[in-house]
Amino acid sequence: MLDDFFIRALLAGIGVAFVTGPLGCFVIWRRLSYFGDTLAHSALLGVTLAFTMEFNIALSVFVISSIIALILIQLQKRTNLPGDALLGLLAHSSLAVGLVVVGFLTFIRFDIMGLLFGDILAVSVNDLLIIWIGGALILVTLKFIWKPLFASTVNYELAEAEGLNPDRAKAIFTILMAAIIAISIKMVGLLLITGMLIIPAAMARNLSSSPQSMVILSIVGGLLSVIIGLFTSLEFNTSSGPSIITAALLLFILSLFKIKQSIKLKN
Amino acid sequence: MSSNQNILVKLNNAGFSVNKKWLVKGVSLQVEKGKIVTLIGPNGSGKSTTAKIALGIYKQIDGSVEKYTNKIGYVPQKISIDWTLPLRVNDFMLLTERLNNEKIDEALSLTGVIHLKNKNLGDLSGGEFQRVLLAQAISKKPDLLVLDEPVQGVDFTGEIALYELIKKISDELNCGILLISHDLHTVMSATDYVVCLNGHVCCSGSPMEVAKNNEYKALFGEQASQILSRYEHRHDHIHTDEGEIKKN
Numbered sequence: 001m002l003d004d005f006f007i008r009a010l011l012a013g014i015g016v017a018f019v020t021g022p023l024g025c026f027v028i029w030r031r032l033s034y035f036g037d038t039l040a041h042s043a044l045l046g047v048t049l050a051f052t053m054e055f056n057i058a059l060s061v062f063v064i065s066s067i068i069a070l071i072l073i074q075l076q077k078r079t080n081l082p083g084d085a086l087l088g089l090l091a092h093s094s095l096a097v098g099l100v101v102v103g104f105l106t107f108i109r110f111d112i113m114g115l116l117f118g119d120i121l122a123v124s125v126n127d128l129l130i131i132w133i134g135g136a137l138i139l140v141t142l143k144f145i146w147k148p149l150f151a152s153t154v155n156y157e158l159a160e161a162e163g164l165n166p167d168r169a170k171a172i173f174t175i176l177m178a179a180i181i182a183i184s185i186k187m188v189g190l191l192l193i194t195g196m197l198i199i200p201a202a203m204a205r206n207l208s209s210s211p212q213s214m215v216i217l218s219i220v221g222g223l224l225s226v227i228i229g230l231f232t233s234l235e236f237n238t239s240s241g242p243s244i245i246t247a248a249l250l251l252f253i254l255s256l257f258k259i260k261q262s263i264k265l266k267n
Numbered sequence: 268m269s270s271n272q273n274i275l276v277k278l279n280n281a282g283f284s285v286n287k288k289w290l291v292k293g294v295s296l297q298v299e300k301g302k303i304v305t306l307i308g309p310n311g312s313g314k315s316t317t318a319k320i321a322l323g324i325y326k327q328i329d330g331s332v333e334k335y336t337n338k339i340g341y342v343p344q345k346i347s348i349d350w351t352l353p354l355r356v357n358d359f360m361l362l363t364e365r366l367n368n369e370k371i372d373e374a375l376s377l378t379g380v381i382h383l384k385n386k387n388l389g390d391l392s393g394g395e396f397q398r399v400l401l402a403q404a405i406s407k408k409p410d411l412l413v414l415d416e417p418v419q420g421v422d423f424t425g426e427i428a429l430y431e432l433i434k435k436i437s438d439e440l441n442c443g444i445l446l447i448s449h450d451l452h453t454v455m456s457a458t459d460y461v462v463c464l465n466g467h468v469c470c471s472g473s474p475m476e477v478a479k480n481n482e483y484k485a486l487f488g489e490q491a492s493q494i495l496s497r498y499e500h501r502h503d504h505i506h507t508d509e510g511e512i513k514k515n
Contacts (some may be wrong), residue, residue, distance in 0.1 A: 036509045151362045154348065160323040161413065162363040185442035209353050209387065 006234055008128055009120035009187070013226035013244065015131040016184040016196070019138050021219030023180050024201035026173065026210070027194075030152050035072075036194040038091040040181050042068040044098030047115055051108050054103075058130045058182045065178035068094060087095045118189035118241030120233055127186055134183045137174050145169040150211065179221060187226075189241035199248040200225060206255035221251050273299040273473030275336050276410045277442040281320050282329035290316040292329070292468050294428065296460075297409060298443040303434070305446045305454045308464035309486070314447045315344050318413050321445060336411050340404030342397075344415040344447075355381070356387045356399050364407045374406035376397075377432060379425070401429065405436055412436070412444045426450070430457055451487070463487075 027036055046061030046153040053060070056184045066088055075086050102110055114122055122126070142149075145168075151159035152166030181193050190225075200221030208214040229244030275298050282292035291313025298304045298337040300320070306314040320332060322341060329338050360371045375381040378385045378398040381392060381471055391399065397488040401417050414433065430453045437444050448454050454461060463483050470480040477483050 109515055121288045141487055147363070154352065154354065154359070154362060155343060157319065157322075157324050157343050158346070159343055159363065160324045161319075161343075162338050162339055187349065204350055205353065210355055211353060214353055 005121055006230070008123045008125065008239065009156045009230055012128055013230055013240075014125045014129050015128070015135045016180075016187050017200075017226045018219055019135040019180050020172075020184065020196050021200060021204075021222045022142055022215045023176060023202070024197035024199075024222070025215050025218050026149065026153065026196045028201045028205065029220070031244035032177070032263040033194055033198050034087045034091075036177060036181070036197055038041075038072070038094075039068060039088045039178055040064040040185075040190045040193040040234070041091040042098070043181055043185050043193075044115060045101065046182070046191075047185070048098055048101040048105060050063050051105060052112075056130075057185070061185055062178050062182035063093075064261050065181055066175060069174045069178060082143075088233065106262065108139050114189070115185070116189050116191045117239040118185075118187050118192065118244070120121050120187070120230060120240040131187075134179060138179050138183075141172060141176060149173055167178060187240060188237070188244060192241040192245050194196030194227075194247065195245040196222065199245065199252055203248070203252040206252075207258055213224070221248065224251060273301075276353045277333040277335075278317070278321060278330065280330035280335070281317075281332060283316050283320055284329070291464065291466060294330075294462075294464070296462050296471065298388070298445050300410070300443050301441045302435060302459040303437050303444045303446055303457060303460040304460045304462065305448055306462050306464055307448065307451065307487075308453055308469070310382055311466075312317075312408070313466055314464055316445060317462075318415055318445060322413055326342060338407065339404045339411040340403045340407065340409035340412045342400045342417045343413075344419075346396075346400065346445050348388045348390060356384050356386055356391075359388055359399060360403055360406055361388075362403065363370060363509045364503075366406055370406055374402040377405065377436075378402040378429065382410070386455075394421065394422055394425060397421050398425075398429070401432075405440075408440055408442075410442050411453040412442055413446065416449065417446070418448075418450075427453075433457070 019217040027033055042065055043061045046064035047057055049055065049064060050057040050060040072086060072090055075081075079086070099177065102112065111119065111122070148159055148164035148166050148169035151164050152169060156166055180197070181190075184193055184196065201218040203221045204214045204217035208217050225244050225248035228247035230240060231249070232238065235242045277297040278294050281294050283290050294313075295318050296304060306317055308314055317324070320328055321331065322339065323334060356375070357371065360366060360374070366375055369376045371384075372381060375384055378401045380398045380402060382397055383395060383399065388396065388399070397418060397420055401414070404412055404414070415432070418429050421429060431445060433446070434457045436442065446458070455478065458474055460471065461474050461477045463469040463477055463480075463486065465486055470477055470481070
């Protein structure tokens with residue numbers, strides 16, 4: 001069954017959606033969508049590194065993204081530039097450096113479009129293992145830091161005062177962000193990973209009244225996006241990433257109708 | 268030092284500065300079991316900062332803090348819940364501690380907001396929100412309660428009731444309370460020890476002692492020493508960035 005590229009892509013996408021659901025909620029709650037973008041852009045550098053050193057792609061993307069996150073923290077301490085400017089600086093310079101390095105690697109045939117927008121043909125059995133094992137590790141870790149992370153998302157000082165160690169939870173969460181980008185890059189592509197994180201979560205917000213229901217609906221939304229997106233990708237021969245994100249967008253638009261109704265009911 | 272077993276938290280000459288500007292300096296105080304210590308002082312006098320030093324939120328401090336408990340309830344001065352986060356009162360009660368339904372209901376009933384249990388936090392009024400914050404802080408029966416203007420926005424009768432509740436909690440749970448309040452009347456009637464701040468400790472002692480203190484009078488005006496009078500203050504001195512005191 002795993003011989004079929006489409007089944008492999010479907011399983012990979014489903015694995016990714018289970019993880020982006022809950023992480024995406026935190027990305028929205030903590031206003032991290034641009035931070036996610038920055039990590040994703042730096043992933044190209046990780047990919048080129050993997051090719052030159054003949055290293056595992058997911059692992060090297062994970063390493064590079066984590067390094068970029070560390071550099072960001074250092075820059076925040078050393079300059080007074082606002083956070084969004086720093087993120088832009090890192091996002092675009094790491095993408096640029098990555099593309100320059102790709103230019104030098106003439107001896108390797110690169111599928112740049114596949115890297116940027118995802119390629120369902122590229123998912124191997126090995127990638128599937130990385131997605132499912134890596135994804136399970138991410139979810140278990142998230143469950144472990146859920147309470148301090150969530151409490152500090154609501155109010156940092158309250159979490160700190162009542163003894164929950166929010167700084168550690170935040171640091172671990174940053175690593176989880178790097179990890180989800182590393183495992184989902186082949187499916188969605190590095191330009192669209194943040195979309196996979198925030199669009200299903202944004203849709204879920206429109207429909208939910210508690211944090212738990214938002215997480216569950218965000219996973220459901222991600223799963224539907226992957227399934228609808230991949231079938232369209234197969235049917236119309238489009239890149240997998242844009243197809244999945246377009247499906248997510250359609251779901252989001254549908255969710256707006258529900259919110260309109262509830263506002264009407266209130267009035 | 269009488270190494271008193273009742274001490275919950277103790278500040279020794281503590282201070283905190285940001286960019287070489289002192290927010291508060293040289294504060295020594297202690298909170299004991301069953302006692303209410305109140306911080307008073309004008310805006311910007313370092314009341315909230317002192318509370319955050321005591322809680323360990325500010326770590327790079329001058330002087331030292333000794334904390335003898337980890338069971339702490341905190342009502343911050345300000346919390347804003349973003350719309351993106353759907354949070355009901357019930358979810359908020361479970362924020363820092365796993366509580367059973369009974370305990371949640373008990374705390375919410377005590378602060379008079381049990382009927383709001385399934386409401387979204389964003390839909391509450393200011394006063395209702397304060398009551399929920401207070402309920403969250405007391406729900407786990409803490410050893411130490413730190414309340415930063417806990418009744419702001421609460422209506423007048425509710426205010427009196429909540430202060431009575433705070434006093435009752437202190438007695439029943441035998442917990443220590445560090446209270447920041449603007450209401451001198453309540454402060455004077457329900458407090459064991461008052462610390463008057465203005466970037467440093469102006470004066471401290473029992474409410475009666477503080478009311479008679481000249482620095483307190485200078486800070487809050489002559490009338491304030493007649494206890495029942497309402498809040499009014501004049502600044503007789505300013506603070507330089509180095510933390511020095513200059514008379515006007």
